[in-house]
Amino acid sequence: MKIIYHCFGGSHSSVTSAAIHLGFLEKNRIPAGENLMRIPFFDRQTSEDHGIFRFMGLDEGRNEVYIIGRRNFKNFEPLIRGLIDLMGIKQEEIVLINTMPYVTWTMMLGGFISRKLGWIRLGRPIVIHGTKRAYSNFHTLVDQVKVMMLKK
Amino acid sequence: MWIFYCCPTGGFESVVAASIHTGILSLNRLPLEDELLSLPEFGVRHQLSGRPKKYGIDTLGNEVFILGIGREKGLVSNIVPSFFEANKLCPAQAKVVEINVPKVNIVTDYLFLNLRFDNRWKTKIIINNYFHIAQIVKEVLDQVN
Numbered sequence: 568m569k570i571i572y573h574c575f576g577g578s579h580s581s582v583t584s585a586a587i588h589l590g591f592l593e594k595n596r597i598p599a600g601e602n603l604m605r606i607p608f609f610d611r612q613t614s615e616d617h618g619i620f621r622f623m624g625l626d627e628g629r630n631e632v633y634i635i636g637r638r639n640f641k642n643f644e645p646l647i648r649g650l651i652d653l654m655g656i657k658q659e660e661i662v663l664i665n666t667m668p669y670v671t672w673t674m675m676l677g678g679f680i681s682r683k684l685g686w687i688r689l690g691r692p693i694v695i696h697g698t699k700r701a702y703s704n705f706h707t708l709v710d711q712v713k714v715m716m717l718k719k
Numbered sequence: 720m721w722i723f724y725c726c727p728t729g730g731f732e733s734v735v736a737a738s739i740h741t742g743i744l745s746l747n748r749l750p751l752e753d754e755l756l757s758l759p760e761f762g763v764r765h766q767l768s769g770r771p772k773k774y775g776i777d778t779l780g781n782e783v784f785i786l787g788i789g790r791e792k793g794l795v796s797n798i799v800p801s802f803f804e805a806n807k808l809c810p811a812q813a814k815v816v817e818i819n820v821p822k823v824n825i826v827t828d829y830l831f832l833n834l835r836f837d838n839r840w841k842t843k844i845i846i847n848n849y850f851h852i853a854q855i856v857k858e859v860l861d862q863v864n
């Protein structure tokens with residue numbers, strides 16, 4: 568099974584969620600900024616990286632976990648579902664998780680400053696602060712994903 | 720190979736391109752307005768479903784699709800081959816062609832995507848840019864041959 572966490576830029580919420588899923592970050596402890604920065608792709612991706620699936624690792628069930636930045640493309644999930652049908656893959660083999668509903672305005676602001684404007688020294692601390700504040704949202708999301716997968 | 724012709728609505732430029740590619744329309748002759756209006760899927764706003772729609776097969780057996788991508792230019796060109804690669808398929812098997820037509824811009828896209836303006840107006844724009852689209856298709860055909 569493939570689990571794909573997707574967000575606007577593929578740099579913050581999707582990456583954090585995938586890292587929690589894979590056990591790179593502890594669920595019950597808000598990570599330090601340095602720990603977030605050690606996650607692959609955290610506050611790293613640029614607009615050229617948007618639309619590219621990045622493999623994050625295998626979870627305990629040997630499911631492949633990916634992240635992707637898909638900007639504001641409203642039809643991202645229908646496109647992927649359409650491609651799955653064309654490829655003859657079973658729909659239930661691919662799980663798409665939108666992490667944007669869990670993103671706070673601080674994360675958006677910091678992410679914009681860091682990634683879009685390139686003012687990393689200003690934006691990165693803001694997005695890290697925002698990610699820490701929203702951390703419980705992401706680990707709740709991951710818990711829900713794992714429960715859903717157990718039911719399948 | 721799978722060839723995806725993309726435009727904002729999935730119902731105009733991409734349909735014309737796919738029709739040229741599959742031989743329904745000519746590379747060298749300007750079609751009449753009614754010929755365009757009678758094309759399968761012409762004027763259907765496929766971006767509403769978001770799913771690629773199979774249009775036909777070319778003379779080399781490549782499958783040709785049309786796809787509405789809204790305003791997100793450049794993104795789908797990454798998504799499709801990357802998804803192929805993630806599923807252990809050769810990304811070169813997926814060719815994404817975004818049809819960008821001069822004078823089709825954010826204003827005209829909004830009119831046709833959201834306000835559902837009359838297809839005949841769009842048809843005139845397509846005819847004015849027909850050989851631009853045909854040139855794009857010719858380049859694709861040269862690459863896949």
